[in-house]
Amino acid sequence: MPTAVNSATYAAVPIGTVPTTLTINGETRTRAIEPWTTLLDLLREGEDLIGTKKGCDHGQCGACTVLVDGRRINSCLKLAVTLDGANITTIEGLGQPGDLHPLQSAFCDHDAFQCGYCTPGQICSAQGLINEGKARTRDEVRELMSGNLCRCGAYSNIVDAVLDVIGEKA
Amino acid sequence: MATAAKIGIGSAINRVDGVEKVTGTARYAAEHPVENLLYGYIVEAAIAKGRIVSIDEEAARAVPGVVEVITHLNRPHVAWTDHSYKDELKIPGSPFRPLYDDRIQFSQQPIALVVAETFEAARFAASLVEVAYEAEAHNTDFEVAVGDKYVPKKKRSGYMAPKNRGDAAQAFADAPLKVSGDYRLAPEHHNPMEMFASTVEWHCDGSITVWDKTQGSQGVHAYLASVFGFSRKKVRVLNPYVGGAFGSGLRPQHQVFLAVLAAKMLERSVRVTMTRQQMFSHAYRPQAVQSIALGAETTGKLTAIRNAATTSTSRYEDNMENVVTWGLMNYDCPNADAEYTVAQVDTPTSADMRAPGAATGMTLFEIAIDEMAYVAKVDPLEFRLVNYSPIDAMNGTPYTSKALREAFREGAEAFGWSERSAEPRSMRDGKELVGWGCATGMWDAQFSKTSASAKLTANGHLEVACATSDIGTGSYTVMTLVAAETLGLPPEQITAKLGDSDLPTAPVEGGSWGAASTGAAVQLACQAVGKKLLKTAGKIAGAPLGDAKMDDVLFEDGCIVLKDTPTVRVPFGDAMHAADLTEIEEEETAAPGFGDMWKGLHKSKNTHSAIFAEVKVDEELGVVRVTRIVDAVAAGRIINPKTARSQILGGVVMGMGMALHEETFPDHRLGRWMNHNFGEYHVPVHADIHDIQVIFVDEPDSEVTPLGVKGLGEIGIVGTAAAIANAIFHATGKRVRSLPITIDKILG
Structure with a gap:
């Protein structure tokens, strides 16, 4: 994290902002960020990466889950300026229409969503879960995905989708 | 001629808006x-x-x-x-x-x-x-407000006043077996x-x-x-x-x-x-208290139903729900009366939340029914069959269809109900008590006037449009499948448009009328396009279809096909080209009463369900796990079995929340909800959800709505909490009459 602003590089930085370099979905960008801006608000309002959802802004629902250096976090609880140099993957970075990530395909095939609002968070969380390598059984997936709420109640289909992908990798 | 399997009504296809949702490209209101x-x-x-x-x-x-x-x-x-x-x-x-x-x-x-x-x-x-x-x-204490309950002078549209029959007071007094008590539901917030x-x-x-x-x-x-x-x-x-949204x-x-x-x-x-x-x-499901008194013969035959409920509303509006009618409609019982009142608290006006009225009134009633089954020493499922009413017992009208008996049978078989031991506390799994309970669910099969347009372009692409919404219900997919069915086009060649006030008129999406109403409008619009196509085909040199009428042709693989001579096929593009048309656009309105619907004019129109629940209760800690649910649903024709199943799963999960978790607590000194966040307003999470099986019972019904569709948005929640409450009684021998059934109530 930078402690001083290089005036030559950041001459245009408004007072009170902190220059922060983030790699988001493979693209490195340096932004002048106000210290109180969360990663979630930066992604949604600053970068137009609206696939990351705001469901509570309090770390209670998981809709804002993204991967930071491969680990799943609630982006609403992370101030963006603390992530200087970090590698961030959002749902947009996992796959795109026409080039879906296996989890995205599995979610479609298992109808693992209804309204779709918690879905990017569920998928990012599931990828984080797979990265952790802890979950193998249905009970483990249910337990370790419990930070991601789905009010439409698609839970059993979500677990089916995640197990499908874990099974392929195992 | 070999053709690919036709995709249309009844095909279990993936949600057509799925890719947008899983890639984060679907934009919601703030995006x-x-x-x-x-x-x-x-x-x-x-x-x-x-x-x-x-x-x-x-x-x-x-x-x-x-x-x-x-x-x-x-x-x-x-x-x-x-x-x-x-x-x-x-x-x-x-x-x-x-x-x-x-x-x-x-x-x-x-x-x-x-x-x-x-x-x-x-x-x-x-x-x-x-x-x-x-x-x-101020007063936010509903139990205090109930002292000033009243019947609103002006009734909310859609409110069905209960109709009394016989002499319920006398019959209850005379009944050899009785159950009576107050049953309660906490306020709930939709929390989409x-x-x-x-x-x-x-x-x-x-x-x-x-x-x-x-x-x-x-x-x-x-x-x-x-x-x-x-x-x-x-x-x-x-x-x-x-x-x-769920009504919010x-x-x-x-x-x-x-x-x-x-x-x-x-x-x-x-x-x-x-x-x-x-x-x-803003919106929340009203708090409720329901006083239920049931009388029965020693055989378990119901002789008296008394059903009085009060729900909360604000000081400035009278929000009313159909709470007390369900039990009177569903059970054969010669004497029944009911009363419905509201009571004012200083909160915003309560609101419709998934199956408003029924999720409250049918659920609480089904707990009382279970109590009576135990008093009568009759198996709870058998009790419901003993008192089964093939007609709407309150209005005295037949149903357009009611396959609840079949739902009971198929649900019980899938669940293994016959293996149940009757006595409470008689089933165990290690240190957990096991309980099995059942309940009936019921909702309205509604239909609302809706318009839709269909536009076919010469390249074979069809766009269907309607101002309805898709709140996760699958409207995009329903519209696509109905259009595919009607004009014989593959879903990939169809675009469904909705969610825009500029599109053909539709009501708010709610009440489970969306699929039936929007589907009917899309079908009419597509049929109108089909008629136009047939007419333009007449301009083709040699008139290959002769003077065929709509009844003589079918639409298949982008062609008009003669039913009697399926080798005679006219591609849509050829028909349009003959009339020099680049597109055909038609708009139609589906209003109640057309098709076979007139036959159902004086009949009751409802969906039904039979819900079976297994719970395991830790005897020392009072923790309840809902380990199995079977929900057998009789809801007419199913347009997409895949998304339909999801709708029921969602209703069941919310019913589990109603049974065990969901409750908004007011601080009466401040007049303010205390637990206004997801940390303290508990909704079911992954760890709470085990095995849920959904069964759709065959229920053909041409009178209820033009497509025979009854709707699925609400029926999944109705009665689910009762089946769980009844299973908890079977497991523990403890009857809890207020929802949610939290640990303190089980141990208390």
Whole structure:
């Protein structure tokens, strides 16, 4: 994290902002960020990466889950300026229409969503879960995905989708 | 000629809007990019009742980036009659008007909107607004309010007054077996995952485009035109994606009012998003108390039903639900009476939440029915069959269809009900007590006048459009499948458009009427296109189809095909080319009464379900796990078994929340919901959900709606909490008559 602003590089930085370099979905960008801006608000309002959802802004629902250096976090609880140099993957970075990530395909095939609002968070969380390598059984997936709420109640289909992908990798 | 398997009504296809949702490209209300956008943040009342004495905005206005602080003192002109604020639901009373005057009617009432160049500046400045109040005495205690319960003079539209039969009081007094008691349901909040939000784009000609979280774009359109005096042409409301709503988006909510107010005042584009805490400042499922008395013969035959319920409403509107009618309709019993009243508390007006009325009244009634089965020493499923009514026992009318008996049979078989041991506390799995319970669910099969258009282009692409919504229900997919069925095109060649007030007229999406109504309208519009195609085919040299009428042809693989001579096929493109047409567009309206529906005119129209639940209860800790649910649903024709199953799963999961978790607690001293966040308002999570099996019982019904569709949005929740409560009794021997059944009630 930078402690001083290089005036030559950041001459245009408004007072009170902190220059922060983030790699988001493979693209490195340096932004002048106000210290109180969360990663979630930066992604949604600053970068137009609206696939990351705001469901509570309090770390209670998981809709804002993204991967930071491969680990799943609630982006609403992370101030963006603390992530200087970090590698961030959002749902947009996992796959795109026409080039879906296996989890995205599995979610479609298992109808693992209804309204779709918690879905990017569920998928990012599931990828984080797979990265952790802890979950193998249905009970483990249910337990370790419990930070991601789905009010439409698609839970059993979500677990089916995640197990499908874990099974392929195992 | 070999053809691929036809995809249409009954095909289990993936949701057609699925790719947008899993890739994060589906844009919800707060996600539409607009140039030079301002952000509004709501300031809420800290008291439950009284008036605003003063508002100190100085510190808020000093925050860099703040553009305006809007209150009742400086807001632009808005409509002043109650009539102007009435929405599609037309709840009797005086609708809430945000920032109208100094009156406070409920805690968390919006009293100011801070508008700034950034969300963060607006949020910070909102925390600096100082408000002085003159508080008045309030009451948020429903149990106290019930002392002043009353029957509203003006009834809410759709309210069905209960009809008494026989002499229930006498029959109950004479009954050899009796059950009576008060059954309760806590207030619940809808809590869709997407927070209420509106993005208003201000155009230089004074018109606005509004992306709103709503279940009805045209309802919001009419409301905004009426309240702000816009000409109808200058407002367009869009809701292509809605992140859940469950009834909370049936009425225009105050964030859309505030966003439009700010846009009009500042002539700028504005976005207002409620916080999760602010999501508790409007719609909620009313708190309820239901006094049920049942009398029966020693055989288990019901002789008396007495059913009286009271639900909460606000001081300013009479929100009414059909709570007490379900038990009277569903059970064969010669004597029955019922009464329904409301009681006022100082909260916002309660609102429709998934299966309003039935989720409360049928569920609580089904707990009482279970109690009576035990008193009569009759198996709870058998008890329901002993008292089965093939007709609507309250109205004395036949149903267009009622396959509840089949649902009981298929559900019981799948669940293994015959293996159940009758006595409570008689089944165990290690240190857990095991309980099996069942219940009946019931909802209305409704149909609402709806229009749709269909546009076929010469390249074989079909676009169907309707102003309905898809709140996760699968409307896009339903429209696509009905169009595929009607014109014989593959889904990939069909685009469904919805969620736009400019599209053909549709009501708010709710009440489970969406698929039946929108489906019928899409079918009519596609049929009209088909007729036009057949007519244009007549212009083809040699007239290959002769003078074939609609009954003589079918539409298959993009061709008009002679039924009698299937080798005679005219591609749509050829027919259109012959008439020099590049496109054919038709719009049609499906209104109640056409097709076979007239035969069902004087019949009752309902969906039914049989729910079976297994719970395991830790005897020492009182922790309940719902390990198995089988829900056998009789809901007419199923358009897409895949999304239909999901609808039921969702209803069942919310029913599990009703049974075990969901409860909003008011602090009566402050008159304020205490647990207004996801940390303390508990909804079911992954770990709570085990095995849920959904069965759709075959139930052909050409009279209920044109497609034979009854709707699925609500039926999954109705009775689910009763099946779980009944299973908990079977496991523990402890009868809990108030939902949710939290650990303290089991151990207490």
